[in-house]
Amino acid sequence: MRGSGIPIWFFIGVLLTVYGAMIFGYGVYEWHTGSYPPLVELTSLHTPVWWGGLLAALGAFYVVKFCPGRASN
Amino acid sequence: MIVNSIGHFAAPPSPALLAFVIAPLAHLRPLDIAVIAIYFGIVIWIGFYLKGRSNTSEEFFMAGREMTAWIAGLSFVSANLGSLELMGWAGSAYQYGILATHWYWIGAIPAMLFLGLVMMPFYYVSKTHSVPGYLMLRFGQHARVLAAISFATEMILMSGVNMFAMAVVMKVVLGWNITFSILVSACAVTLYVALGGLRSAIFNEVLQFVLIWAGALLVPILGLMQTGGWTGLKARIITNLQSTGVHTAPDSYVHLWRDTGHFAANPMGVHWTGIVFGLGFVISFGYWTTDFLVVQRVLAAHNLRAARMAPVIGSFFKMAVPFIVILPGLLGLVLLQNPDHSRRQLVPEEAVKSCAPLDISVGPVSASLSAEIDQRRAACASDLKSATLTPAFRQDVLDQKPGPASELHSYNEALPLMLVRYCGPGLLGLGITALIAGFMSGMAGNVSAFSTVWTYDLYKPLINKKGSDSHYVLVGRLSIVIGVAVSIGAAYLVMHAAGIMDYVQALFSFFIAPLLGAILMGMFWKRATAPAGFLGLLIGILTSVSLFVWVKFNPVAMHTVALSPDATAMAANLYRALWAFLTSVIVIFVVSLFTKPKPVAELDGLVYGATILPKEDPVPFYKNVWLWAILAVCIFATLNILFW
Numbered sequence: 001m002r003g004s005g006i007p008i009w010f011f012i013g014v015l016l017t018v019y020g021a022m023i024f025g026y027g028v029y030e031w032h033t034g035s036y037p038p039l040v041e042l043t044s045l046h047t048p049v050w051w052g053g054l055l056a057a058l059g060a061f062y063v064v065k066f067c068p069g070r071a072s073n
Numbered sequence: 074m075i076v077n078s079i080g081h082f083a084a085p086p087s088p089a090l091l092a093f094v095i096a097p098l099a100h101l102r103p104l105d106i107a108v109i110a111i112y113f114g115i116v117i118w119i120g121f122y123l124k125g126r127s128n129t130s131e132e133f134f135m136a137g138r139e140m141t142a143w144i145a146g147l148s149f150v151s152a153n154l155g156s157l158e159l160m161g162w163a164g165s166a167y168q169y170g171i172l173a174t175h176w177y178w179i180g181a182i183p184a185m186l187f188l189g190l191v192m193m194p195f196y197y198v199s200k201t202h203s204v205p206g207y208l209m210l211r212f213g214q215h216a217r218v219l220a221a222i223s224f225a226t227e228m229i230l231m232s233g234v235n236m237f238a239m240a241v242v243m244k245v246v247l248g249w250n251i252t253f254s255i256l257v258s259a260c261a262v263t264l265y266v267a268l269g270g271l272r273s274a275i276f277n278e279v280l281q282f283v284l285i286w287a288g289a290l291l292v293p294i295l296g297l298m299q300t301g302g303w304t305g306l307k308a309r310i311i312t313n314l315q316s317t318g319v320h321t322a323p324d325s326y327v328h329l330w331r332d333t334g335h336f337a338a339n340p341m342g343v344h345w346t347g348i349v350f351g352l353g354f355v356i357s358f359g360y361w362t363t364d365f366l367v368v369q370r371v372l373a374a375h376n377l378r379a380a381r382m383a384p385v386i387g388s389f390f391k392m393a394v395p396f397i398v399i400l401p402g403l404l405g406l407v408l409l410q411n412p413d414h415s416r417r418q419l420v421p422e423e424a425v426k427s428c429a430p431l432d433i434s435v436g437p438v439s440a441s442l443s444a445e446i447d448q449r450r451a452a453c454a455s456d457l458k459s460a461t462l463t464p465a466f467r468q469d470v471l472d473q474k475p476g477p478a479s480e481l482h483s484y485n486e487a488l489p490l491m492l493v494r495y496c497g498p499g500l501l502g503l504g505i506t507a508l509i510a511g512f513m514s515g516m517a518g519n520v521s522a523f524s525t526v527w528t529y530d531l532y533k534p535l536i537n538k539k540g541s542d543s544h545y546v547l548v549g550r551l552s553i554v555i556g557v558a559v560s561i562g563a564a565y566l567v568m569h570a571a572g573i574m575d576y577v578q579a580l581f582s583f584f585i586a587p588l589l590g591a592i593l594m595g596m597f598w599k600r601a602t603a604p605a606g607f608l609g610l611l612i613g614i615l616t617s618v619s620l621f622v623w624v625k626f627n628p629v630a631m632h633t634v635a636l637s638p639d640a641t642a643m644a645a646n647l648y649r650a651l652w653a654f655l656t657s658v659i660v661i662f663v664v665s666l667f668t669k670p671k672p673v674a675e676l677d678g679l680v681y682g683a684t685i686l687p688k689e690d691p692v693p694f695y696k697n698v699w700l701w702a703i704l705a706v707c708i709f710a711t712l713n714i715l716f717w
Contacts, residue, residue: 005126008144008276012283015115019108019287023499026104030497037497039412042295048499055287 006068013062020056023048097248098486099493105502112284112506113261116277116513120265123273130545133270134202134525135373140275142379146386148275148370149185150394151282155235155515159289159398159508160242163491164484166402167419169341170310170326171716172333173402174395179353181391182709184361186702188371189384192362194686195596196372197380198678203522204365204592205530211595211679212606214534219610220591221530223584224365225523229556232519233563239512240564246489247505255564258509259557262516266524267553270546271373274521278370281510282390288507289397291500292491296404309407313416317461326406329716336637336644340461343644344637351647355654356582359589366522378689381698388705392712398488405487408494411477417490418466422483424456429481430473520560524552583621586650587613590657597681598665599673605664613657620649 027048030036036043101109127133140148165173201207205224209217240254265273300306307327314323325332325339332338333345361367361384374380409417420428427449450471457467469478482490492504528549533540540548591610594601623630624645632638634652635645676683694700 006122008279011115011119011276012280015111015280016283016287018111019503022104022108023503026497026499039493040497041494042299043497045295045298047291047295047495048497051291051500 007066009062009066010068013059013064013066016055016059017063018059020052020054020059022052024052024056027052097244098246098482098489099501099505101247101502101505102498104498105505108499108502109506109509112510113257116280117261117264119276119280120268120273123269123276127268127270127272128543128546130528130542130549132272133546133549134528136270136272136275138373139375140370140373140379140383142374142382142386144275144279145371145374145379145383147282147390148278148373149367149383150387150390151278151285151514152367152370152518153515154282154285154394155511158515159285159511160485160488162398163402163405163488164419164486166399167405167487168402168421168484169339171329171399171403172326172339172341172343174329174399174716175348175352177391177395177399178329178709178712179348180357181361182388182705183353184357185384185388185391186705187358188362188368189381189388189698190702191681192592192596193371193381193384194377195679195681195684196368197374197377198684198686202372202529203526204363204368204588205526207679208591208595208606208610209530209534211603211676212591212601213603216591216603216607216610217530218535219607219614220584220588221526223614225526225531227584228366228519228523228526229559230563232516232523232556233560234567235512235515235519236560237564237567242485242489242508245486246508251568255561258513258516259561262513262520263554263557266517266521267550270549271369271521271525274517275370275373277517278514281514284503284510285507286397288503288505288510289401289488289492291504292488292495293396293400293404295495296401296408296491300404300407306403306407310403313407314461316463318464319461326403327716329713331717341644343647347635347644347647347651351644351651355586355589355650356647358593359585359650359654363588363592364585365526366518369522369525370518377687378692378696378698382696382701385698385701385705388702389708392705392708401491402484402487405491409487409490410494413477415477417477417482418460418462419484419487420460420462420470420481421456422485424453424460424470425481425483427456428453428470428473430479516560520553520556523556524549527552527556582646582650583614583617583653586617586653587611587657590654590661594658594661594665595680599676599680599683600665600670601661602665602668602670604668605661608664609657609661612660613653616656617649617653620652624649 027046027050030043031046031049126137131137162173162176196204196207199207199210201210203221205217205221208220236255236259237251239258240249240251243249243254244251265277269276297303297306300309307324310326311323314326319340321332321338321340330345333343333348336342336344371380371383374383405419407416409419411417454471457470460467462470466478469476470481473479489508492501496504528545532548532552533545537544587610590613591606594609595606620634624634631645635648637644673683678684
């Protein structure tokens with residue numbers, strides 16, 4: 001969105017960072033304790049760890065790039 | 074059937090199904106609830122944040138016309154990506170195989186590119202606020218009012234139907250109370266759209282688009298890893314279907330076009346002519362180029378170049394959507410399991426109800442109860458007729474054997490079941506948030522488009538022509554609140570009278586094809602006159618309604634409407650749209666020949682050949698809209714050939 005104000009991409013970055021951190025944190029806890037949820041498949045892949053990490057990294061990129069004051073879009 | 078968009082047909086969750094829900098599919102943990110709560114918090118905060126930037130009518134209804142091509146393009150696609158769309162088409166992929174992809178590719182891409190390259194200049198240059206507004210400029214007040222009334226009615230009722238259907242989904246998947254789901258979602262959408270107007274709706278739609286991908290993308294990735302990629306998935310689908318005695322070749326589920334030469338050769342019962350002309354032309358062009366719900370997003374672009382680029386950008390994302398919608402449905406065909414690790418087989422929505430076991434544990438079986446059991450068994454057998462089940466499982470269901478055969482799940486539950494299969498705490502919350510986000514983006518699209526059409530095309534010209542700008546903004550805000558209240562009423566009406574749902578959803582298909590005929594004739598034929606435009610629209614609508622009523626009360630007529638005794642209801646819908654479009658075009662053509670056209674000078678900015686389009690500033694080659702459109706066409710063609 002043009003004009004002044006907080007860019008939409010910044011909101012998206014914040015939300016992805018928060019979600020990513022929460023999911024990554026739970027994934028690490030799950031891996032550390034070995035308490036995997038029953039009936040969930042492919043737990044050996046530790047999906048919350050890499051998916052949460054990916055979301056957090058993408059979110060952090062957007063937060064930095066579109067931080068209010070320096071964003072052009 | 075639910076018609077979500079461009080004739081997307083997905084069987085809706087039945088109100089009666091509520092009585093047969095045994096247990097929710099998933100249980101949320103605190104982490105999941107936190108993920109959902111954060112989402113609601115941020116969308117409402119966005120509404121409050123943008124309230125200060127939505128004070129004038131141009132800001133409130135058109136988002137100040139300052140959206141970039143990317144934002145307008147993502148919003149354009151997101152407004153169409155509702156949760157019923159996600160689940161309905163995952164279910165359709167389970168039921169019909171890869172043919173469901175046609176609604177995302179040929180049923181969207183050509184029309185989106187046509188809108189951006191050819192039609193957008195006329196919408197944008199005319200500075201209209203809405204599609205009925207364009208009809209006013211081209212064909213006069215009568216055509217505008219007819220289009221505005223039909224569109225506004227459709228938006229409100231569709232919003233109610235979708236609200237109810239989503240609440241049923243939340244009930245089935247999570248066990249949430251229906252009223253709780255309806256009120257929470259309705260209040261959140263009302264708050265952020267009434268406060269921030271179209272800007273807030275667009276802002277949230279882009280956010281929701283990202284969340285939908287973040288929440289749903291894991292399912293196809295993990296599913297393909299488990300099946301050994303696309304080749305492995307295809308092999309397992311064919312093996313599984315061979316054991317079900319499916320009436321078409323098992324590999325017809327994994328081919329887009331190969332088996333569409335005959336109605337009976339493919340699982341969907343459609344012919345390629347219906348797909349190409351009915352879906353790919355009439356329904357798709359009708360929806361993507363004339364439905365104000367999506368066109369409004371592009372009109373909010375900050376200049377003509379951005380307005381033309383937005384649908385082209387949207388087309389790339391639209392082509393990718395089958396990855397998170399169709400693939401989970403196909404994966405469900407081979408991966409879903411019962412608790413005892415046998416293969417879970419899904420059934421049509423109506424079979425979940427008719428095949429549910431009766432409680433006969435108390436007292437002796439009376440004659441009337443015995444008759445009811447026989448009746449239910451016959452209904453169950455009939456509803457299962459079209460389902461692709463193994464003979465043993467079909468018999469177990471008919472015999473109401475305990476275990477998987479007595480705990481049936483419908484096609485529509487394919488996506489939630491796949492989510493539950495792979496997502497633990499946190500990820501499940503994200504997946505559910507994706508479904509809620511999809512629902513809210515669809516509903517926000519409905520009410521923001523309704524508000525604009527009501528204020529600009531009905532209230533302003535018919536009720537109060539001399540209001541101040543702030544007065545119209547207030548009317549817009551109030552119309553959102555009242556519109557959502559009416560939608561809630563429609564949702565409860567549907568809950569208590571299930572038959573109404575069919576009629577409400579059919580409304581959508583009545584208007585879209587005739588409207589396309591009127592817009593195309595008006596935009597590309599200088600000779601088309603105002604009386605012809607109005608009559609073409611009206612008679613086209615009446616044709617569509619008549620064909621619908623004819624088939625409704627005489628199902629055999631479907632064979633005439635769809636040109637074949639093997640046609641399904643889906644094929645009939647495609648052909649009905651085609652006939653209504655042709656009627657509209659022919660009426661406009663004939664009536665125009667006998668009525669006086671407008672002078673060409675009055676058609677500037679409205680009609681091809683009578684308009685000098687503004688010159689666009691030179692841009693680097695990589696920002697050229699034609700370059701990206703050609704790339705989209707190449708990818709579109711490649712995908713169709715790859716999955717032929």
